[in-house]
Amino acid sequence: MTASSPIRRRTFLAAIGASATALATGACGSDDSDNSGAETVDPADASGEIDVWALTEDALNPVSQDSLDRFFHTEESNVTANLITESNDSYRDVLQTIIDTDQRPDIFFNWGGGSIRSYVQAGLVEDLTPYLENDPEFRDTFLPSVLEAGQIDGAYYGIPMRTMQPKLMFYNTAVFDDVGVSVPTTWQEFLDAADAFNDAGITPVAVAGADSWTLLMWVEYLTDRLGGAQVFRDITEGTGEGWRHPAITEMVNTIRDLVDRGVFGNAFASVQYDDSGPLLEDGMAAMMLSGSWEYTNFLNSNPDFVQNSLEWGPFPAIEGGEGDPDNVAGNPTNYFSVHANSPLKEVAIEYLKQEMGSDEYVQDLLDIGDIPAVADIEPLIEGHEHEEYFSFVYNMAANAPNFQLSWDQAIDRPQAEPMLEAIENVFLGNLDAEGFIQANEDAAS
Amino acid sequence: MKTPQAERERSLPDSRLPHRKRALRTKSDSDTLPRPGAAYLLPAVIFFGVFAVVPLALVVVLSFSSWPGFGEIQWTGLDNWERLLGDSRVWESTRITLMLTALGWLTQTPMALLIGVWAAGPQRNRAVLSSIFFLPLLLSSAAIAVLFHRFLDPNYGMARELGPLFGLPDGNIIGSSQGAFITIVFVSGWQWIPFHTLLYQAGARNIPTVLYDAATIDGASRSAMFWRITVPQLRHTIVTSSVIMVVGSLITFETVLLLTGGGPGGATRILPYLMYTAGFESFEMGYAAAIATVLVVVATTMSLIIVKFSGFAKMRSTLEGM
Numbered sequence: 001m002t003a004s005s006p007i008r009r010r011t012f013l014a015a016i017g018a019s020a021t022a023l024a025t026g027a028c029g030s031d032d033s034d035n036s037g038a039e040t041v042d043p044a045d046a047s048g049e050i051d052v053w054a055l056t057e058d059a060l061n062p063v064s065q066d067s068l069d070r071f072f073h074t075e076e077s078n079v080t081a082n083l084i085t086e087s088n089d090s091y092r093d094v095l096q097t098i099i100d101t102d103q104r105p106d107i108f109f110n111w112g113g114g115s116i117r118s119y120v121q122a123g124l125v126e127d128l129t130p131y132l133e134n135d136p137e138f139r140d141t142f143l144p145s146v147l148e149a150g151q152i153d154g155a156y157y158g159i160p161m162r163t164m165q166p167k168l169m170f171y172n173t174a175v176f177d178d179v180g181v182s183v184p185t186t187w188q189e190f191l192d193a194a195d196a197f198n199d200a201g202i203t204p205v206a207v208a209g210a211d212s213w214t215l216l217m218w219v220e221y222l223t224d225r226l227g228g229a230q231v232f233r234d235i236t237e238g239t240g241e242g243w244r245h246p247a248i249t250e251m252v253n254t255i256r257d258l259v260d261r262g263v264f265g266n267a268f269a270s271v272q273y274d275d276s277g278p279l280l281e282d283g284m285a286a287m288m289l290s291g292s293w294e295y296t297n298f299l300n301s302n303p304d305f306v307q308n309s310l311e312w313g314p315f316p317a318i319e320g321g322e323g324d325p326d327n328v329a330g331n332p333t334n335y336f337s338v339h340a341n342s343p344l345k346e347v348a349i350e351y352l353k354q355e356m357g358s359d360e361y362v363q364d365l366l367d368i369g370d371i372p373a374v375a376d377i378e379p380l381i382e383g384h385e386h387e388e389y390f391s392f393v394y395n396m397a398a399n400a401p402n403f404q405l406s407w408d409q410a411i412d413r414p415q416a417e418p419m420l421e422a423i424e425n426v427f428l429g430n431l432d433a434e435g436f437i438q439a440n441e442d443a444a445s
Numbered sequence: 446m447k448t449p450q451a452e453r454e455r456s457l458p459d460s461r462l463p464h465r466k467r468a469l470r471t472k473s474d475s476d477t478l479p480r481p482g483a484a485y486l487l488p489a490v491i492f493f494g495v496f497a498v499v500p501l502a503l504v505v506v507l508s509f510s511s512w513p514g515f516g517e518i519q520w521t522g523l524d525n526w527e528r529l530l531g532d533s534r535v536w537e538s539t540r541i542t543l544m545l546t547a548l549g550w551l552t553q554t555p556m557a558l559l560i561g562v563w564a565a566g567p568q569r570n571r572a573v574l575s576s577i578f579f580l581p582l583l584l585s586s587a588a589i590a591v592l593f594h595r596f597l598d599p600n601y602g603m604a605r606e607l608g609p610l611f612g613l614p615d616g617n618i619i620g621s622s623q624g625a626f627i628t629i630v631f632v633s634g635w636q637w638i639p640f641h642t643l644l645y646q647a648g649a650r651n652i653p654t655v656l657y658d659a660a661t662i663d664g665a666s667r668s669a670m671f672w673r674i675t676v677p678q679l680r681h682t683i684v685t686s687s688v689i690m691v692v693g694s695l696i697t698f699e700t701v702l703l704l705t706g707g708g709p710g711g712a713t714r715i716l717p718y719l720m721y722t723a724g725f726e727s728f729e730m731g732y733a734a735a736i737a738t739v740l741v742v743v744a745t746t747m748s749l750i751i752v753k754f755s756g757f758a759k760m761r762s763t764l765e766g767m
Contacts, residue, residue, distance in 0.1 A: 093725060096513070096514040096515060096728060097514060097515070099515050100515035100516050101515075118513050118728065119515075122515070122516050124515075209620055209709070210619065210620065210705070210706065210708065210709070211706070212706075212708065265615070266614070266615040266617060267599035267600070267604075267605075267615040267616050267617040267620060268620065269617060269619075269620025269621065269708075269709045270597065270598065270599045270604060270616065270617050270618060270619050270620030270621075271598065271599060271600065271620070272594065272598065275598050275600060275601055278600075278601070279600060284600060413726065413727040413728055413729075414723075414727040414729055416726070416727070417722050417726055417727060418534070421707075421708070421710060421711045421714070424708055424709055424710040424711070425710035425711070428620075428622070428709055428710045430622075430710050431710075442533070
C-alpha cells in the first residue's frame with residue numbers, strides 16, 4: 001500500500017512555470033490549445049498511472065486509499081493509482097494552476113457547482129451523463145437529489161464520493177427545559193420560543209456573523225420556505241433578474257425582523273464560526289442552524305452534551321410559504337470528477353462505477369462518521385452507534401424533493417463575494433430589501 | 446611632501462570632506478584605488494529585475510486580459526479598466542484604504558516619535574523597558590491577528606468587558622463597522638509602532654548633545670528643546686518612517702484577512718483584500734491585476750509626494766553648520 005503524498009512542490013512550481021509559458025505564448029496570439037486529442041484506452045489492457053487528487057483529511061484519506069487498493073491493487077490491473085492530497089486552504093488554488101497542464105490529475109475531488117463550472121466550460125471535465133444514462137444501475141446507486149445537485153447545465157460531471165452535509169437545526173434541550181418551552185416545528189413556535197429565551201436572558205440563536213457563510217444558511221432556508229426551490233434556480237441563471245422575486249424581498253424583511261427582535265443576540269456580528277458551536281454547547285444560546293458536520297464537532301468537544309441535551313430537526317415550516325418543508329439546503333456532497341484529457345479516463349470511470357457505491361466503501365465511510373449519498377444503505381446504518389442521528393440526516397437528504405447546493409458554491413464565482421457581503425449588510429441593518437437586490441443585480445451585470 | 450594638515454584630513458571619513466580630499470590626491474593615488482564599476486550593480490539589478498520589474502510589467506499586461514488562471518488568455522483591451530472605473534466597490538475600497546492609511550499615520554507617528562525619543566535616553570530602565578516594548582516586532586502578522594481575534598470574541602474573549610468602555614455594549618467590537626475599522630488601526634499600530642520607535646530611537650541618538658548643552662545654557666525648557674532641536678533634527682527620520690508607514694498601510698493584508706475578513710459588510714474591505722478576492726476567490730486574474738496596478742500607482746504617487754513636499758530629495762544634512 002502506498003501512502004498518500006502531498007502534491008509535490010516541484011509539480012506545483014512546474015505548473016506555475018507552465019502557466020508563465022502559457023502567458024508568454026498567449027501574448028503572441030498563438031492558438032495551441034488541444035482539449036480533444038486525448039486518446040482513450042480500453043480498460044482491459046490499459047496500463048499506466050492514475051493520479052487521484054483529494055483534500056488532506058486524516059479520517060477520509062485511508063478510506064480512499066483502501067478503495068483504490070481494492071480496485072487497482074489486483075493481479076489483472078496494470079494501472080497503478082496515486083492518491084495525492086492537498087490541504088483545504090490551498091486545494092482550489094493548486095487545482096486551478098495545474099488543471100490545464102501535463103501535471104493534471106486524472107480523478108479530482110471537488111465541491112460541484114461553481115467550483116468546477118469554469119473547467120467544464122473549458123472542456124476539461126468529462127461529461128458523465130452518457131455513462132449514467134446507459135447504465136441505470138450505476139445511476140440508481142446514488143440518491144437522485146444529490147446527483148442532480150451536482151449537475152451543471154443539465155449534465156452530470158461528478159460522482160458523489162463522501163458524506164452528505166444538509167443544514168439542520170440543533171437545539172440544546174437543557175436550556176429549553178429551563179425556560180419551559182418545547183422544541184419548535186413551525187415558524188410561529190420558533191418566534192415564540194425566541195421571545196421566551198430573550199426574556200430569560202439567553203441568546204435564542206447562535207450564529208457566527210463574522211463568517212458570512214453561516215448567515216447564508218438563514219437566507220437559503222428562508223428563501224426556500226417562503227418562495228420555493230425555483231426562486232434560487234432563477235437566480236443561478238446569472239442575469240440578475242432572479243433577485244426580483246417577491247420571496248427575496250420577503251426574506252430580507254424577515255431577517256431584518258429577526259435581528260430587530262434580538263433572535264441572534266446583540267453581538268452576533270463579532271462571533272467567529274469556531275466560537276458559535278460552543279455557545280449552544282455551553283447553554284449560552286438555545287438554537288443553532290448549521291451543517292450536519294456540527295454533530296461531529298459536538299461529539300469531539302463534549303460527548304455528554306450530545307448524549308444528554310442535543311436535539312435536532314429540520315428548518316421550521318413557514319405557514320403560507322410556497323416551499324416544500326422537506327426541501328433541504330446544504331452541501332449535497334463532494335464529488336469525484338474525471339479529467340477530460342486523461343488517457344485513462346475509461347479506467348477512472350470504471351473505478352468510480354465499482355467503488356463509490358460498494359458496501360465496503362460505504363461501511364468505511366459510516367465508520368468515520370460520513371453518511372454517503374448512496375441509495376438504500378439503511379441496513380448498514382441500522383445498529384450503528386449514532387444510528388438515530390445518521391438515519392435522520394440520511395432520510396432528510398434521501399426524501400428531499402430538492403437538495404439545494406449552498407448559494408455561494410452554486411452561483412458564478414464573481415457574484416458570490418458581493419452576495420455574501422450584501423447578506424452581511426442585511427444582518428447589520430445597513431441594507432433593506434431594495435438595497436440587497438440592487439447590490440446583487442450590480443454584481444451580476 | 447605632505448603637510449601635517451593634509452595628513453589629518455586624510456584620516457577623516459570620506460563623506461565629510463570629499464572635494465577637498467580629491468584635490469589633495471595625486472593622480473597615481475586614485476588609479477590604484479579599487480573603485481566600484483557597473484558590474485558591481487549586476488546582482489542587485491538582476492534580482493530587482495526578475496523579482497520586481499518583470500512581475501510588475503506582467504501584472505500591467507495581465508490587466509488588459511481576462512484569465513481565470515488556466516487556459517488561454519483572452520485579450521480584452523480596456524474592459525477591466527472600464528469596469529474598474531465604474532465599480533463602486535473599488536471606489537469604496539479606495540476610500541477605506543486611504544482612511545486607514547491616514548489614521549494609521551496620525552496615530553503611529555506621534556506615538557513612535559515620543560517613545561523613540563524617550564527610549565534614546567541613556568538610562569538603564571529605559572533600555573530594559575524598550576527592549577520589552579520591541580517584542581511585537583518578533584511576532585508574525587498572522588499570529589497577532591489570530592491573537593487579537595481570540596481576545597475580541599464577545600463571549601469568550603475580553604470584548605464584553607472592553608466594549609462598554611468605548612460605548613459598544615455587548616462586546617460587539619469587531620462586529621460593528623466603526624469598531625472593526627478602529628480595531629484594524631489599533632492592531633496595526635500595536636504591531637508597527639515598535640519598529641518606527643526603533644527608527645526614532647536611532648535618529649534621536651544621532652543628535653549631537655552639544656545642541657542640547659547649548660540650549661540648556663540659553664535656558665530653554667524641555668519642551669522647547671523637543672520642538673526646536675529634536676523634531677527638526679529628526680526630519681529625515683520622520684520622512685523615512687512616514688514613507689514606510691504609508692506604503693505599509695497601503696499593502697496591509699493579513700491583519701484584515703484574519704481579523705475581519707473585510708467585514709462586517711465590507712467596512713474593512715481595503716484594496717489589497719479586494720484584489721485578493723478578485724484573484725483568488727473569483728479567479729478573475731485580469732481584474733485583480735488591474736486593481737494591483739492601481740495600488741502600485743497610488744503607493745508610488747504617495748511616497749513621491751511625501752518625498753517631494755518634505756524636501757527630503759534635496760538631501761540637506763540636518764547637521765549643517767556643525
